Amino acid sequence: MLIQLCRKVLTDQVNNVRALRTIHTTVVNKTFWEKEKKSGYAQKYPLTSKKMILDGLKEFKSELNLWKEEMKEKFESDPILVFRPGEIDVIWKFSEEQDLDKWVVTSDKDHNQGLSVASFERSPAGFGLFSGNLSSELPIDGRIKKAGYCNIKSMRQRKSFKRETSFDWSTYNTLVMRVRGDGRPYLINLSCEAYHDMTWNDIYHYILYTRGGPHWQVTKIPFSKFFYASKGRVQDKQVAFPVDRVTSVGFSVSGRAGYDGNFSLEVDYIGLEFDPHETEDFAYETYKVDKYIVQT
């Protein structure tokens, strides 16, 4: 209570000072650091501390089980050492309902920035179905310039007790997916965020072209093909993605430039493979460009 009172007094004082300085109208530039990981898109859930404690206790049991498994694995210390070529290790499969719980669906409508809707559920044939309707129509708020996207993303990989971790894919070199699309191109996003705020928006992209039609397709994409972008902007200094710290995988689809309408992407599995014929480290040029031209 006392703290709240103090804070109130302080903010009032600050406001008074601000009110006095009427000429100063420059907006403070905060581009050099990120306040939080979602760059202002985080939703605030007002939870009381009592509720938080109760929820935490509920999760304690499952987290403890997870921890037990981890400890077991640690003492067994029997990691996979040989990765046979041609063998696909499946990371996500969507054969059961709870497999979809690890994924998050977003569209521009969620943040009142558009009218696209999307869902990620089980298809009648028993696979994961990412579908919806894209609309690049702008909401009339005079602020949004572009709209029309839908996205799915796997949740951040975690250890027990909500400790963040990441995938280590250093023994593989190809991403393999079995999908059935509708002819649209989709964007594959590999998020590789690390500790510092500079890396929170590091995403490596490549395009998933779909054939369309009733037949499934298996798409294999070498890791070297993924290019580096941050907040949707392709970066000048390109690097191959850090295979040992992938935090999540996602798919995006855009409705801009006349691609408005329904879309559907059925996913059977997403896996990894070691292909010995794939020797390329990075598919894009990494030569030095003129000074003061790069990253400006």
Add this chain to the structure above:
Amino acid sequence: MIRCKNCFASFVTNRLRLQRVFQLRQLCTSNEKSEEQKESEQIKREKSHEQFMKQALILKGSFEYVATKDKGNYLEMIKIFENKDVHRRNHVEFIYAALKNMEEFNVHKDLQVYKALIDVMPKGKFIPQNLFQAEFMHYPKQQQCMIDLLEQMEDNGVMPDYEMEDMLVNIFGRRGHPVRKFWRMMYWMPKFKNLSPWVVPNPPPQDAFELAQLAVERMCSVDVESVINIYNTEDVEDSVDHTWIVSGQSPEQKELLTRHPIKSAVYIEGPFLIWLRDKSINYFILRGDLPSNRQPVYDEDEYDDVSHIDVPLFGFGKPKKNKLIVKPSIHEQSDGIIYAVCCTGMSTKDSLLSWIRLLEKDGNPTIKDLAILFKFKSPADKELVTT
């Protein structure tokens, strides 16, 4: 202020008339005096009108008032702006207004138009003369305007060419931010331009029939032996809807269909959507259920499990069941066997029934003994071709 909608059109026509009048005057000098006077009066009137229009052409709204919105008039608008005065005042505002109205004039995927817009900028004036100017974005408003123009090109999938580089370098110099943006575009865009393994012409055809052919061809690319047939429902007796059908089927699918058990039904399912660039079209499939003995059998032996190793030399137990099956064809998918795909001009039940009759004639004689069920999805898209 411009008050009427057709003002711009009348302005353009007046200009043309004016030119014609001048030509007339040059050509026929032996006309009567009274007529000449009349003409000069008319010219005066038209000149004053033109003067009025020059003052009246407001930048922001001018594109909205054009009567016929096409490429010719769009370029004409740019020309009018360029010839309005020497200084080309407010050219940034003009370019932004022009960019905003591109889609309505249907020029948003036209490189020539983007070049014409870049050409509005004065050459030489914005080139930085020293290090500080180069580093601190000389003429920022103009540079940002050009960056936005390039971004709009990028969004619409328009790839620039090297003439555009020369234009931009002439305007902003080699250190200009729009030039840097151009270089980035020219590095990345060609990489993805022809990356799709399923080629579709750019722009895709407007005609539904041509689109259907491309769509069926694309879906059938899964089997190289596939044959694409174009049927006409008029060849079927008692057909109600007269339209075209584009059907795709491979010899393997035909063979699978002959082996389909008579007891179980086949389904016509759809409409499903396939996209070819920014055009979409509905298609239908002929599907049968997988027979139970064709269900994939998984080997239960765990190779990594070393607790029960079989020694083949001392195999006293029961011999293992033979788990070999014929390798399933590509058309035997996990959720059924696909026998054929088609697009019809009307997507109606009758046209699909005609499709079955035509398939029967075209090498699928067993289809007449099978029960055929329609499984229609709710019509999410009302139109056959969405544009």
